[in-house]
Amino acid sequence: MDLRIQGPGPTTPFLSARDLFETEHELSLPVYVQFRDDPDERTWAGHYDDRHVLNMSRQAASSAMARELVLHELAHMARHEQEHPSHIQSTEEVLYLALAGKRVERRKLSHCYQIANHMKDIYADDITLAVGPGQKLLSFLESSLAMALADRPDPPSRPGLERLSASADPDITAVNAAFALALAERHDLVDDDHRLYDLAHVAAMDAPHVDFAGFKQRFRELARDPDASLYRQLLVDATRAYVGGEGLAAE
Template identity: 65%
Template sequence: MARELALHEYSHMARNEQSHPSHTQSTAEALFLAFAGKSVERRKLTHCYQIANHMKDIYADDITLQVGPSDKLVAFLESELATAVADRPTHPRGRRMTATTDPEMTAVNAAFALALVERHDLVPRDHRLYDLARTASRDAPTVNVQGFKYRFLSLDDDPDESEYRKALVDAAEEYVLGSNDSGQAAD
C-alpha cells in the first residue's frame, strides 16, 4: 500500500499548491466560529479535527482516485472500520485498561468511508462497508451517519473559501451540537 499512500500524500501536496480551500482553511478558525461562546468537550473538539481531516481527504482522493487504483483503498477502509466496530466496550459501565475506539467517531468514519466509495462509484451497494456502517450507526445513535455521509459526499468539487468554511463549520456544529440550526453563516 506504500505507493497508494504516497500518491494520496502527493494529492494533498497538490491541493496545497493549488491553494484549495480544504487545505488552506484553518481548522482552528472554523472551530472558533462554530463554538464561540460555547463549552465543548475536549474529546468532541479532537473529533472535529478528524472530521476536518476527512474533508481534506475527500479532496485529496478526488485526485488520487483519478490516477491510481482503488482496490487497496477499499480493502483498507473495510479493514479499519471492521476493526473499529469490533473494538468497542462490551460492558459500558466497566473500566478497560486498554483504549477502545470511540463509537461516535467510528460512526463518522463509517460515513466518510461510504461517501468516498460512493463519490467515486467504487463498490456496489451490497458491499460489506454498508453492513459495517449500519453497525457503527447502531453503536452511536447520536451520530447521523447518513447525514454525515451526505455532507462528505456533497462537498463541492471547487468551493470558494466561504463555501468551504461554512461546510466545515456546519459539520463541526452537527457533530458537537447535534444539528446546525443557528441559521448563521460562517463568515
C-alpha cells in the same frame, strides 16, 4: 516532479506513485522523502515555502499499501499548491466560529479536527482516485472500520466483531464509517451488497445520536470546487452537526 528520497529505504512505491500522479498532475516544489524508524509513525506531509516533505515509516513504505499512501500524500501536496480552500482554511478559525459560547468535551473537540481532516481527505482523494485504482483503498477502509468496531467498548455480541480493547469511540467511529462509505460512493467503488455497508450499519447503530446518514451525505456531496467562503461554511456546518448548534458562519 523533483522527488528526493533521503536515506535507505524502498524506492519503488515512491517512483510508481510519482509516475501515476504525473499522468494528470504536477508539483512545482520538490518532494523530500524522510523515512522514520518507528513502525507506528503515521504517513504525513509537511508543506514549506521551498519544498514538501513526505514522512513515512520504513514499515509503511514496505507495505502493500505503500504506493497508495504515497499517492494520497502527493494529492495533498497538489491541493496545497493549488491553494484549495480545504487545505488552506484554518481549522482553529472554523472551530472558533462554530463553537463560540459552547462548552465542548475534549474528546469531541479532537473529533472535530478529525472531521476537518476527513474533508481534506475527500478533496485529496478526488485526485488520488482519478489517477489510480481504488480497490486497495477500499479494502483498507473496510479493514480499518472492521478493526475499529472490534475495538469499541462493550460492543453487542456479533460474530467476528469481538472486542479487542476498549479504545475506539463509537461516536467518531460512526463518522469515520460515514466518511469511508461516502468516499466509496463518490467514486463508485462499491456495489450495493459490499461488506462496507454492513460494517457502516453496525457503526451507525452503536452511535444512534450521531447523524450517520447526514454525515455520509455531507462528505459524499462536498462541492467539487468550493470558494473559500463556501468551504468555511461547509466545515462550520459539519462541526455544529457533530457537537450541536446551528446558524451561519461569521464573515
